[in-house]
Amino acid sequence: MTAERPVVGVGIIVERPDGRILLGRRVKPAEPETWCLPGGHLEAGETVEQAARRECFEESGIADSTDATTYVAVVDSGSPRGGVVFGVHARSTGAPTGPGEPHIFPEWIWADPADLPRPLFPASDALLRAWTGAPPDPAWQVLRVRAG
Template identity: 80%
Template sequence: MTVERPKVGVGIVVERPDGRILLGRRVKPTEPETWCLPGGHLEPGETIEDAAHRECLEESGIGDSTGAAAFAVVVDAGSAQGGVVFGVHARSTGIPTGPGEPHIFPEWVWADPADLPRPLFAASDALLRAWTGATPDPAWQVHRITAG
């Protein structure tokens, strides 16, 4: 039996000057509909920040994010698949130009972090809890990244 190693993912909290953050409505035929940060898998040779920028551009069309910095790593300790996801924060004044993957993300919105649409994709929820300082979901280990 071959056991697949967990993939390394990245999610980006893109924040506008008014404090709203970018979320996409995620629809996949085999999964429940959720709301999700832009993100995906780290490609060979990419930095975490480069992967976050690339995924944001590919999925939402926003390519002007600045000041990208990793803030946390979350580990899915509650499922058989596992997973490691780096959280990156950046700022943008951009407008989503439309879904780059309309079959997965038919809609992008700027949401108030205090009033997020639900349900959230599990990895996005874990990253947003880490970003806001909320109590982590017990199924996720949270490792904060500090500058320095």
């Protein structure tokens, strides 16, 4: 039997000019309901930023995310499968036209980062903690990404 390889994922913090960020209500079967950043898996041939923008468009319909910059990688060292998720920050003046995946994300909202809905999807929580400077969850290793 071959061991499963860790997942390489992306999550994108899409920020409006007023500072609010995009979150989707995630209702995936066999998982607890959570709030989640747009995101998903990195596909072959994509940059991290391309993957994040693609996932954002596929899930929420927002196509105008600009200034996409990778700021962190978080490693899930607390689960048996593990995985690494790259965090991307971008700006948008658009509105969600989705949900593009209504069976998983029936609702998208713009949330105040100081008053986020709970519970958060674990990877989204790890990315948001890194972005805001909050202490990391002990199950996640935080690796800052330097631009350039």
